[in-house]
Amino acid sequence: MSRAVASPHVVNIADLRRLAKRRLPRVAFDYLDGGAEDERTLRENCRAFEAVTFHPRSAVATPSCDLRTTVLGVALDLPFLLAPIGSSRLLYPRGEELAARAAGAAGTAYVLSTLSGCRLEDVQAASRGPVWYQLYLVGGRDVARHSIARARAAGFSALVVTIDTPVSGLRERDVRNGVRELASRRLWSMLPFLPQLVARPRWLAGFVADGGLMKFPNVVLAEQGPMPYADVGAALEQSMVAWEDLGWIRDAWSGPVVIKGVHTAADALRAIEAGADAIVVSNHGGRQLDGVAPTLRVLPDVVEAVGGRVEVLVDGGIRRGSDIVKALCLGARAVLIGRAYAYGLGAAGEAGVTRAIDIMRSDLVRTLKLLGCPSIGELDRSFVEAPAAWRG
Numbered sequence: 001m002s003r004a005v006a007s008p009h010v011v012n013i014a015d016l017r018r019l020a021k022r023r024l025p026r027v028a029f030d031y032l033d034g035g036a037e038d039e040r041t042l043r044e045n046c047r048a049f050e051a052v053t054f055h056p057r058s059a060v061a062t063p064s065c066d067l068r069t070t071v072l073g074v075a076l077d078l079p080f081l082l083a084p085i086g087s088s089r090l091l092y093p094r095g096e097e098l099a100a101r102a103a104g105a106a107g108t109a110y111v112l113s114t115l116s117g118c119r120l121e122d123v124q125a126a127s128r129g130p131v132w133y134q135l136y137l138v139g140g141r142d143v144a145r146h147s148i149a150r151a152r153a154a155g156f157s158a159l160v161v162t163i164d165t166p167v168s169g170l171r172e173r174d175v176r177n178g179v180r181e182l183a184s185r186r187l188w189s190m191l192p193f194l195p196q197l198v199a200r201p202r203w204l205a206g207f208v209a210d211g212g213l214m215k216f217p218n219v220v221l222a223e224q225g226p227m228p229y230a231d232v233g234a235a236l237e238q239s240m241v242a243w244e245d246l247g248w249i250r251d252a253w254s255g256p257v258v259i260k261g262v263h264t265a266a267d268a269l270r271a272i273e274a275g276a277d278a279i280v281v282s283n284h285g286g287r288q289l290d291g292v293a294p295t296l297r298v299l300p301d302v303v304e305a306v307g308g309r310v311e312v313l314v315d316g317g318i319r320r321g322s323d324i325v326k327a328l329c330l331g332a333r334a335v336l337i338g339r340a341y342a343y344g345l346g347a348a349g350e351a352g353v354t355r356a357i358d359i360m361r362s363d364l365v366r367t368l369k370l371l372g373c374p375s376i377g378e379l380d381r382s383f384v385e386a387p388a389a390w391r392g
């Protein structure tokens, strides 16, 4: 392991965040770290975990702890997957490939964003674990059909359809840091925002050597080829997924479909009606509609409404293995982690992602031992106390 991310330099995910902040220019760090508008939901996602307390069973011997699970019938060594993070290549050269490789080496799955800077075939080849493909309808139906076919041919094992992005949330840090201007490739517009890049020469050298501002090789537009980075905002606005789309998407994919971005029990039921095989309770890490409830808060409601018909995953605000344990106790089959591994990627590339996964794994084992529970399969509500108002 790279010394920079070994203990005692890095003890927890917050340490990886600190290192990422030091290595990345402000525009890239804030892209990763920030949320929408006042960032209330971003903060609340994390705070919700503080409202849940543990009920341990002391003096119970747990010589080994079993962290294995299955999601959609696929065996995983860990109860967490790596969430789709668009443009990971801004965080580290060939970021998506590195993150996928680290996930596979740890025995878990990587979810690749449509808005990836790396070719989906290369990402699949980089990992020896399962890879899932996250779908946005950028570029329209035919473009999506084309990438779905590529993902299937490449061996992606599930399709994750994100439904909470009819328009991009207002991420005010991105506006202030000049994301639009920097992507414009017009020197005069870029000029005021360039000093932040020059202030991080090591990052800048890696970024330039990696090809600079990438295109999106999995969004191949008719006649134009891969979609340029600059078009993302506009493209997202024309790419919302409606429930009616799930039919043709399922037909095109003909494999397991996961619906990501469910905020309420009512939408969980709609997702089941639409043929979802699993759902992810997610508010996009507080990057879309600011003011929605934290995901952990709505998880029990959703789990109750779903009643075991499909697997329920959750993401948002997970920064420690004990957070994962709380989510599993409240009924999640597994969780997705987003920033927790992406801080590692931004801090030190693959070594940083591996370190983030190791931190989560050892947190999980320690938490299970302290709870007196030998396996994640045995976690249930009796191990936690959640506020009375949280139904489910």
Ligand SMILES: Cc1cc2nc3c(=O)[nH]c(=O)nc-3n(C[C@H](O)[C@H](O)[C@H](O)COP(=O)(O)O)c2cc1C
Residues within 6 Å of the ligand: 031, 032, 033, 045, 083, 084, 085, 086, 087, 113, 114, 115, 134, 162, 260, 282, 283, 284, 285, 286, 287, 315, 316, 317, 318, 336, 337, 338, 339, 340
């Ligand atoms: C920088 C960044 C980019 C993201 N890009 C995508 C994306 O392309 N597609 C998607 O479905 N979700 C995307 N998400 C949301 C994550 O998949 C996940 O839902 C969220 O990060 C979970 O919250 P957490 O970061 O607190 O763990 C992104 C999140 C971040 C932080």
